[in-house]
Amino acid sequence: MSARPDTLGETRLWLAQRFSAAVLAICVVIHLGGIIMTVQAGLTAAEIIDRVGGHAGWFAFYVVFVLAAAIHAPIGLRTVLSEMMAMPKHHASLLALVFGLFQAALGLKAVWGFYRLGGGA
């Protein structure tokens, strides 16, 4: 007996959420470390943009960060909606998908804007 398609789908979503959580754990540590270091160094916003803004490596890092968050959060939201709001699974999936796309679009827009402010692209 193989798993039913919906069971396989749920398993893949679970895996996606765990993998994205692992990525997020690393990203959050780097992100918070960066904030603490810049605050301790007394850098202004202009100086931060000047150092980090146009950097392709930081751009790639934050793209990964945003995409991991946009995968992780909607899967959890889908579970919350179906369990706590008693929402049918397909409705919860649709809402979570819209939320994830919105989250990804806003995050990528911010990352792109920061990259361009620093002289990238």
Added chain:
Amino acid sequence: MSTGSLSVSVWRGSKKGRFADYDVPRRDRQTVLDVVTHIQRYIDPSLSYRFSCRVGVCGSCAMTVNGRARWTCRTHVNQVAADGRLRIEPLRSLRVIKDLSVDMTDFFDKWAKAKGAFEPTATRTNDLAAIQPGDFKRRQASAGIECIGCGVCYASCDVVQWNSDYLGPAALNRAWTLINDVRDGGSRERLAAVAGDAGCHACHSQQGCVESCPKHLNPTASIAGLKRAVAWAALKGTL
């Protein structure tokens, strides 16, 4: 020796009903099951409840006592009613037949859905399987094998309450013990049966089952083991 009285509220009815109040003589070393039995024998013979062994072997006397699922035969009144008050209800998440008796059909059907039956790979002509007590898989199976199916973990699980299809801690724990049984040949089907949002992936690891298990088992750890096993099977394409 009687030492005062207890004020006891007991659920009467089925899904719809009310709490009835009784005064029960308090005694030394009195269990909650003693209290329920006193009510049924001396105050109201129409009270329905279930028990058998009275010594924590059968698991049939589980009820909700002051908000928490417990074996009533192994729960002393002194442990739970310091103020002399008891509120006794049927187990959560199971259909109430009458008063304190619940229908366990769903609970045991879910054991079957989780492929909780042993699938032998040998016949009577084969030699006995030699399994060392210290073997890793044997120790994983042993950690969960003492479950007696009382339903306390099931009634303590919030996910069961939110998602009526969820197989629950006991059935998943049973599946995990069989997956670690090297004599069993049904693990592939079993992993497919316990995956998904009615299975191990629905568990939030809140550990209500661990907190309440009268046998001090850890179904959450068993479910975590299932999640790992299912994940590997999915990655290998064998799910």
